[in-house]
Amino acid sequence: MDDTTLQEWTLDDTTAAERLDRVLARLASDLSRSRLQALIREGQVTVDGAPVLDPGRKVSAGARITLQVPPPMPAQPQGEAMDLSIVYEDDDLIVIDKPAGLVVHPAAGHESGTLVNALIAHCGDSLSGIGGVKRPGIVHRLDKDTSGLLAVAKNDLAHQGLAEQFADHGRTGPLERLYLALVWGVPERKRGTVEAALARSQHNREKIAIVSDGNERGRYAITHYEVLEPLPSANPVASLVQCELETGRTHQIRVHMAHIGHPLLGDAVYGSGFKTKANRLTQAQQQALAAVNGQALHAAVLGFEHPRTGEFLRFESPIPPNLAELLDALRA
Incomplete structure (x- = not known):
């Protein structure tokens, strides 16, 4: 069965000459502009009965536009x-x-x-x-x-x-993204910002590396952090940190925290130089760390504006059991 949908519009007398893709973006708002441009190039749009393949074609008052959307x-x-x-x-x-x-x-x-x-x-x-x-x-x-x-x-x-x-990463809009991380040591400043460009490492393609601002491969990256709790409170070896992203690059938190000397616990890629730190942990703490089986990082809060209704939605996720057990062990 062919589930192709057909939509038709006739532009009113007040319509000024405008690009076809822009007009369709208003008329068929449930489709992205890139999707509409692709449909135009595929011959799925006609103007006054004739196919138009150019998204930039100008249409104006009285034009009859037909859009076919294949399933x-x-x-x-x-x-x-x-x-x-x-x-x-x-x-x-x-x-x-x-x-x-x-x-x-x-x-x-x-x-x-x-x-x-x-x-x-x-x-x-x-x-x-x-x-x-x-x-x-x-x-x-x-x-x-x-x-x-x-x-x-x-x-x-x-x-x-x-x-x-x-x-936009919440710079001008409502997006909220907060992460909880367990890091080695305690950052000197309780609150801080790491601003360092990131790019794929040329020596290890599975790693992301800090690069200079002038490096054309680098992508601008900013992480804000706050120390929530030194662990344990006396003579701490680690700390619970909250991170907020101003950009969202691959491995961003992991690389930025390692860059300031506080890699994530369990991070074999960016914290391998801190393996000796584990010797300061008790046997119970070492067992809890081994049970994490990866970096100690959790996306705890996510808030955004619903793209259709405009309602702000905010969700919180409790720290998972393996990280909770590690956190409890480090507090002991």
Whole structure:
């Protein structure tokens, strides 16, 4: 069965000459402008009965515009049923509390068993198509071994609205992202900001490195941190830190905290030079750290404006059991 939808409009007499893609962005607001441009180039749009392939074509008063939207293509990869901790869900988006160890998106070495596979299985029928494909819209990611809150779009409108908020990182909008981290040592300043550009390491492609501001490969990155608790309170070897992102780069918190001499506990990539610190831990603390099996980082708070209703949504995720046990052990 062909599920192609057909929409038609006739521009009123007050319409000034304007680009076709801009006009359609107003008329078909549930589709992103990039998706509309793709549909125009595919010949799915006519003006006065004639196909128009140029998104920049000017249209004006009296023009009759027809838009055909083919049904979304089946998702790739395929869905895989998994247990998900769903914090919130509606027709536009879903918020997941991701456990540590779960990869978000299929990639080399992780072609299956990812959050994307699970989401396609869970809500594939309600996905109206991101860019013409029935797939969840990933607007931000968490590392495999980072736990916590993750928002995912179900359609173009939500994808565009969330992507804009995450690109802005709360500088001018309402986005709120707070992380809890356990780091080695105690930063000298209780509150501080790390501002250092990041780029893929040229020596190890799996690592991110600090680069100079003038390096054309570098991406501007800012992390704000606050020391919540030295651990233990007397003669501390570690501390509980809250981090707030002003940008969202790959491994940003992990790299920035290591850069100021306080890498995350359990971070084998950026904290390998601190392995001897573990010798200062008690046996119980060492066992609790080993049970974390990755960096001690949790996305604890996520707040954003709903892309359709404008309502501000804020979610909190409790620290997961393995990190809670490590935190308790370090307090002892």
